[in-house]
Amino acid sequence: MKKIYLLLTLFLIIGCNQDSPNITQIQNMQYFIDNSQNPDIIEVENGLQYSIIQNGDVNNPTANLDDIITAHFHGTLTNGEVFWSSVDMNEPLEIPLSGLIEGCQKIISLMRAGDKWKVFIDPSMAYGDEGRPGIPSNSILIFEIELLEIASL
Numbered sequence: 451m452k453k454i455y456l457l458l459t460l461f462l463i464i465g466c467n468q469d470s471p472n473i474t475q476i477q478n479m480q481y482f483i484d485n486s487q488n489p490d491i492i493e494v495e496n497g498l499q500y501s502i503i504q505n506g507d508v509n510n511p512t513a514n515l516d517d518i519i520t521a522h523f524h525g526t527l528t529n530g531e532v533f534w535s536s537v538d539m540n541e542p543l544e545i546p547l548s549g550l551i552e553g554c555q556k557i558i559s560l561m562r563a564g565d566k567w568k569v570f571i572d573p574s575m576a577y578g579d580e581g582r583p584g585i586p587s588n589s590i591l592i593f594e595i596e597l598l599e600i601a602s603l
Contacts, residue, residue: 474588478572481528481590485570494560497572498553503594506564513558513600515548520599521558526592533584533591542598551576551591558597566596 482499485491490501513519522542524535536543547555553571561567571591573579581587 472588478588478590482570482572491570494556497574498556499570500557500567502565502567504564504566504596506562506597508562510562510564511600512560512562513547513597514602515546515555515559516603517547518544518601518603519547519558519597520544520601522594522596522598523554524594527585528590528592533582537594546603553591554593554595558595561595561597563597563600566594569593569595 478497482493482497485499486493488501491499492501493499520542522536524537525533527533532538547558550558551571553569553575556575557567557569557571569592571593573588573590576591577585577587577589579587581589585591
């Protein structure tokens, strides 16, 4: 009888945890809630926020997914650890906008050449559970993005 109660208890615990947010997800939600209290933060949607560091020319066009962008990216985790930086390498990234993570695609499509924004991206629009080398799973990514150029194909 004890084995049945033990198995039932384990089943309930495992079953309940699968659909419940984990601690990291709760911490990430709280991070975005706290961040949104800053009056300089603009929320595009849940888990995607930015602040403006510098504005480019308002007459410059915005990028489409099929455009090639040239931009500087300085990427950090919430603890300040740099995971990648084209700024530090002194070589901007040139890439089709569609080749970036979802959060960067959405943000850059709002930017104009000359804009420099600080961007906060939830893991659901980045690398999620998988992570990447230097990026633990379920990490919020913080980028300073300076959009230098947009080229149409």
